[in-house]
Amino acid sequence: MIDEDELLLCIECAKDIRLKKLIKRINKKGLCSCCENNEFIIDVDSNEFIQIIKALIRYHYSEWDYNEHWGGNGYGSLFYKSDNIFLNKGNFKDEDVYDELINRIECLEVYEDYDKGVSIFAGYDDGQQNPLLQSIKSDLDYSIKEIEYKLKSENYFKFEDQITQMLSEYSDCSKIKVKKKSEFYRARIGVENKKRSLFEGGFEGDLIFVPYSNSQIGAPPPLIAGIGRLNRAGVSYLYSATDKYTAISEIRPHPGDVVSIGKFIVNKELLIFDLTESQFLNFFQSDESLDKFGKLNTFTELMQKVIPPLERHAYNITQLIADCIRKLNFDGILFPSSVGNGENLVVFNPELMSYTYDEAEVVEIRDVSYEYFQRKWKKDISEIE
Incomplete structure (x- = not known):
C-alpha cells in the first residue's frame, strides 16, 4: 500500500x-x-x-x-x-x-x-513567449567556448588571467580536502615480466605475470611526459582514479591486452579543486543559482569531454584550466571520468602520492563495448551551402 x-x-x-x-x-x-x-x-x-x-x-x-x-x-x-x-x-x-x-x-x-x-x-513576458529553456548540460558558457576557439591560433598565456578570475569565483565552493592515506588507482597496458610455470616432468603450466610497479606505473618523468588532458608536453602530473575499473577504462585498452594495476596512497592532506557532479548540489535550489552554475559546469563538461587520440590539440583548453587552478594554489583537480564510472584525481606534484604493492594485480581485457549515435552526413559534401 x-x-x-x-x-x-x-x-x-x-x-x-x-x-x-x-x-x-x-x-x-x-x-x-x-x-x-x-x-x-x-x-x-x-x-x-x-x-x-x-x-x-x-x-x-x-x-x-x-x-x-x-x-x-x-x-x-x-x-x-x-x-x-x-x-x-x-x-x-x-x-x-x-x-x-x-x-x-x-x-x-x-x-x-x-x-x-x-x-x-520559460513562460511569457508581456504576452510574448520567452526563449525556450536549453539544457544546462549543453548550454556552455560562451566566453569560455570563445577562448577554447581562440586557442587554435593564439598562445594560451594570453587568457590565463581571464580563466583564473573565472575559476577564483568558485574557489570556495569547489575547495575540498583529500585526506592523507586516501587510496587511488592507476593502470598501464603491459607487464614488467612474464614466465610460464613448469610442472614436474617438464609440463608447462600457467603464465605468471609481474605487474609494473613504482616508477614503471607512476607519473612519467618530465623528459618523456607527453601531451595529456591536463598537462603540456614535458610536464609531469600524476593521473589516478577512484576505482580500478575507471583506471583501466582511462587507458583505453583493447581486447586481449594485459594490464597492470597499481594503488597509490596520498602522502598528506591535499587541497583539491572539485569539478565533479557534487558541485551541482551547491546550485540546484533556484533558477538564480543554476544560472551561476553555468561557468563552473562548462569547466566540468570540458574536463570530461571525450577527445579522440588524433585530436589532442583539443586539450589546449583543459591544460589552460589546470594551469590556472595550480596558480590558485590547489594541489590538483578531481573531475568525472569520460569513460569510466568513477572520478579522476590529477595531482600536480607526483611526489604527493606514493605507490604501494597492496592490491597490485594483472588483468586481461576480455571485451570492450561502444555506445554511438548517428551524426548528420551527406554523400557529397559539396551539396552543403
Whole structure:
C-alpha cells in the first residue's frame, strides 16, 4: 500500500549520480517506499527533492523535449522513457508506487520566483513567449567556448588571467580536502615480466605475470611526459582514479591486452579543486543559482569531454584550466571520468602520492563495448551551402 502522506525514495532507487549524492549528503536512513529496503532515503515531498528533480530535468533536457506546446509529451513522460536517467524503475516492487511518485512529480510547481526555486518552463513576458529553456548540460558558457576557439591560433598565456578570475569565483565552493592515506588507482597496458610455470616432468603450466610497479606505473618523468588532458608536453602530473575499473577504462585498452594495476596512497592532506557532479548540489535550489552554475559546469563538461587520440590539440583548453587552478594554489583537480564510472584525481606534484604493492594485480581485457549515435552526413559534401 502507498502511504499517501509519506513517500520515501532510497539511494539505490535513484539513478542520477547527482540525486544519489544528495541523498547521501542528507544522511538519513529509513525504509524505502519503492524497494522496501533500509537505505539512505529522501522524502519526495521535501523541498530538496522537489527542487533537485526540477533542476535535473533542466540539466539533462531542453524545454522542447518535454513542453507539450512544442512537440513534447510533458515532463512526466521523461520518467517513462526506456533510457530513463532519473530513477531505477526496475528496483520498484510495485508499479503503482512508481506511478504515484511520477504523479507527484507532475504536480510540482513549474513556475518559481527566480531566487526561490527552479522553473521548468520559460513562460511569457508581456504576452510574448520567452526563449525556450536549453539544457544546462549543453548550454556552455560562451566566453569560455570563445577562448577554447581562440586557442587554435593564439598562445594560451594570453587568457590565463581571464580563466583564473573565472575559476577564483568558485574557489570556495569547489575547495575540498583529500585526506592523507586516501587510496587511488592507476593502470598501464603491459607487464614488467612474464614466465610460464613448469610442472614436474617438464609440463608447462600457467603464465605468471609481474605487474609494473613504482616508477614503471607512476607519473612519467618530465623528459618523456607527453601531451595529456591536463598537462603540456614535458610536464609531469600524476593521473589516478577512484576505482580500478575507471583506471583501466582511462587507458583505453583493447581486447586481449594485459594490464597492470597499481594503488597509490596520498602522502598528506591535499587541497583539491572539485569539478565533479557534487558541485551541482551547491546550485540546484533556484533558477538564480543554476544560472551561476553555468561557468563552473562548462569547466566540468570540458574536463570530461571525450577527445579522440588524433585530436589532442583539443586539450589546449583543459591544460589552460589546470594551469590556472595550480596558480590558485590547489594541489590538483578531481573531475568525472569520460569513460569510466568513477572520478579522476590529477595531482600536480607526483611526489604527493606514493605507490604501494597492496592490491597490485594483472588483468586481461576480455571485451570492450561502444555506445554511438548517428551524426548528420551527406554523400557529397559539396551539396552543403
